Amino acid sequence: MNFGFDEDQKSLGDTVAKLLVDYPALTAPDLVRPHSDEVWRGLAELGLFALMVPERFDGVGLNAVDVALAVEALGAGLAPPSILSTLAVTDLLVRHGSEEQQRRHLPGIAAGTCKFAIATLEADQGYDPASVSTTIGEDGLSGEKILVADAADAQFFLVSARQGGATVLALVDRTAAGVAVRPHDDIDPSAGSCAIRFERVDVGSDAIIGATAPERAIARLLDTCATFAAGALIGLSHRMLDTAVEYARTRVQFGQPIGAFQAIKHRCADMAVAVEAGRSAAYYAFWAVAEDAPDRARAASMAKAYCGEISRQVCSEAIQVHGGMGFTWELGLHRFLRRAKLLEHSFGDAAFHNERVLVETLAATGDAADHQLDAA
């Protein structure tokens, strides 16, 4: 047993972090959507998108743990969400895609030329991925999804929809007839969130992922996306902590750096404790996802619920430590606050995942009393 990352994994995280520094527009104060093509190309040249693709499709055959620190760096650098969406779809295709689906998509993913967006949320539904009103019927796919990050960039949408008695995941070409993309007005325009309307879009049976056990594919997607979001949130939180600590070291009031005051020092210490606790939860989830561990769902939900909550605390405290400057547009802390809020509401919020943690825990401990009462 070893709860640490190896040198390659650390090096990948460092390299991704360094690369993102070259794109200052990603974290600039203004809420314009940065052109993501160059970042994509940079990350593709680095080989990021090939990492989780099996070797027979021109990839490296690594897993979620190997990219965990890269995910953290992507979160810290406010990288385009399509990167994480594409990595999550890669994982899904590897685990649940048909041979044909793998052959069609994985080489393009490995080359960094194929982008995916995930369309699972609906305005009148909660976070349970199985509860959707979008349907695939005889006349095709119809319904409306919201908060599809980077939808304008993606060649393919991964869409959840009811088909027969089950909820399934379908890959839909963005150029298909009946697909209409509408950019949202939302808290973080840099994430490129869109609503997508599907009207009788033709969806062949070869577009359904994991058709024989769709609920397993959906659970896997939820756990992977929740874990990646948790990793991004904790990377972002760590960056906010660093920013606050740096400011507390240098900002002088009452004749001394404000970090010498316990009111500030202790806030920073609490933020550091929170970030490390979040990392413990997130890293374990990466491992559980990579290994498909029996407690995968519980681990992923723990990480997502907890890292979301921590990002709230740390972003708020970091702004507070900066005083009036923290509230200015030009300092740009609001970019992290906004992205964190968006991520909090992606792939299940804290309330959804907390409930899942409790249900999974009670199931795992063999809640005998539960069964007795249910039977009564």
Place this chain on the structure above:
Amino acid sequence: MDFAYTPAETEFRMTLRHWLADALPKGWGETVFEPEDEDERAMFRLQWERKLHSGGWSGINWPKEYGGRGATLIERAIFAEEMARAQAPEGLNIIGHNLAGTTILRHGTEAQKKRFLPKIISSDEVWCQGFSEPNAGSDLASVRTRAERRGDHFIVNGQKIWTSFAQYSQWCFALVRTDPDAPKHRGLSFLLIDMSSPGISIRPLRQISGESEFNETFFDDVIVPAENIVGEVNDGWRIAMTTLAYERGPEDALGRQIRFKQELDKLLDTLSTQRRGNGRAIDEPSTRQALAKSIIEVEVMRLNSLRTFSKYLNGEERGPDASLIKLYWSHAAQRMYETALDALGPTAPLAGNDRDSARAGLFQLSWLQSKAFTIYSGSSEIQRNIIGERMLGLPR
């Protein structure tokens, strides 16, 4: 990163699991429980600790030459998990194992290691900690208990406070002033004191839980042989910092996590059966949210410790991460017991002797006890100073 276990580690786990199944009393945790009387409970825990030792399950990762098992830190973590799983009792000689032993192992002479470590591991000798004084709490370096050198021994005079388990202890390690004229951190020494020495008296202190785990300990011309100093004269602060790093470190946190996990499981069980209106207590949505948070935080206590173990195994030094671990578990545990009382609803105020109390008042007692967590082993305020200054590099 790999949470899988080697065959040797799995064998360690299964051997321990089978041993525990035989060693625990029949009906343990169901019909058989710890004694309610505080002294009886202490003796029960001491007997349990000695039983663990007789089975070879004490001093798990200590060297064999001093009576330990010579196992790895990973096996130490497995040990903690299995003790939690079996709902095994706590020990009494916690200070001996976690603090006295680790400090002597690190800084003691060979003679001290041979003399003291085997009896700590066997719990033949129980230890207490003589650090805090009425005027030296968070400002520990200002201790005033004096030790004067007279030939081949020291004469100790002064008062210690919050000395947990002093009433059951054969030995005490104490931070004492050997040079009153030196700057306060540089005039301290670390002494091992035989609690049966003439001149030591103990007065129990009653805690807010009603228990008297800790004491005031008075030293009146107590003679301590000079060979019972750990480290050099006036180098006691450095030695004490080692003690504190272990007191707050991952081994300690993992041991405590066992208890929190067990009590959280009991809470889930209690709430699953307790009726509330037309449903059960556990059906309350706000309760479910709070419980999930505690489940996560108790799990994170374990994961924090495992991550830190892995850092040590990969060659990193012990440092301020101990403060991070302690600050985390202490507040998380307090939140858990607040959640417990919230969740118990109308029955929460009922105490152990009331027939309607849940689990004989277990959660209420633990809730009261939990108020000490953020004070002892260095208050949260001290831990935050350490994290802020030594980990984050903020100015003093």
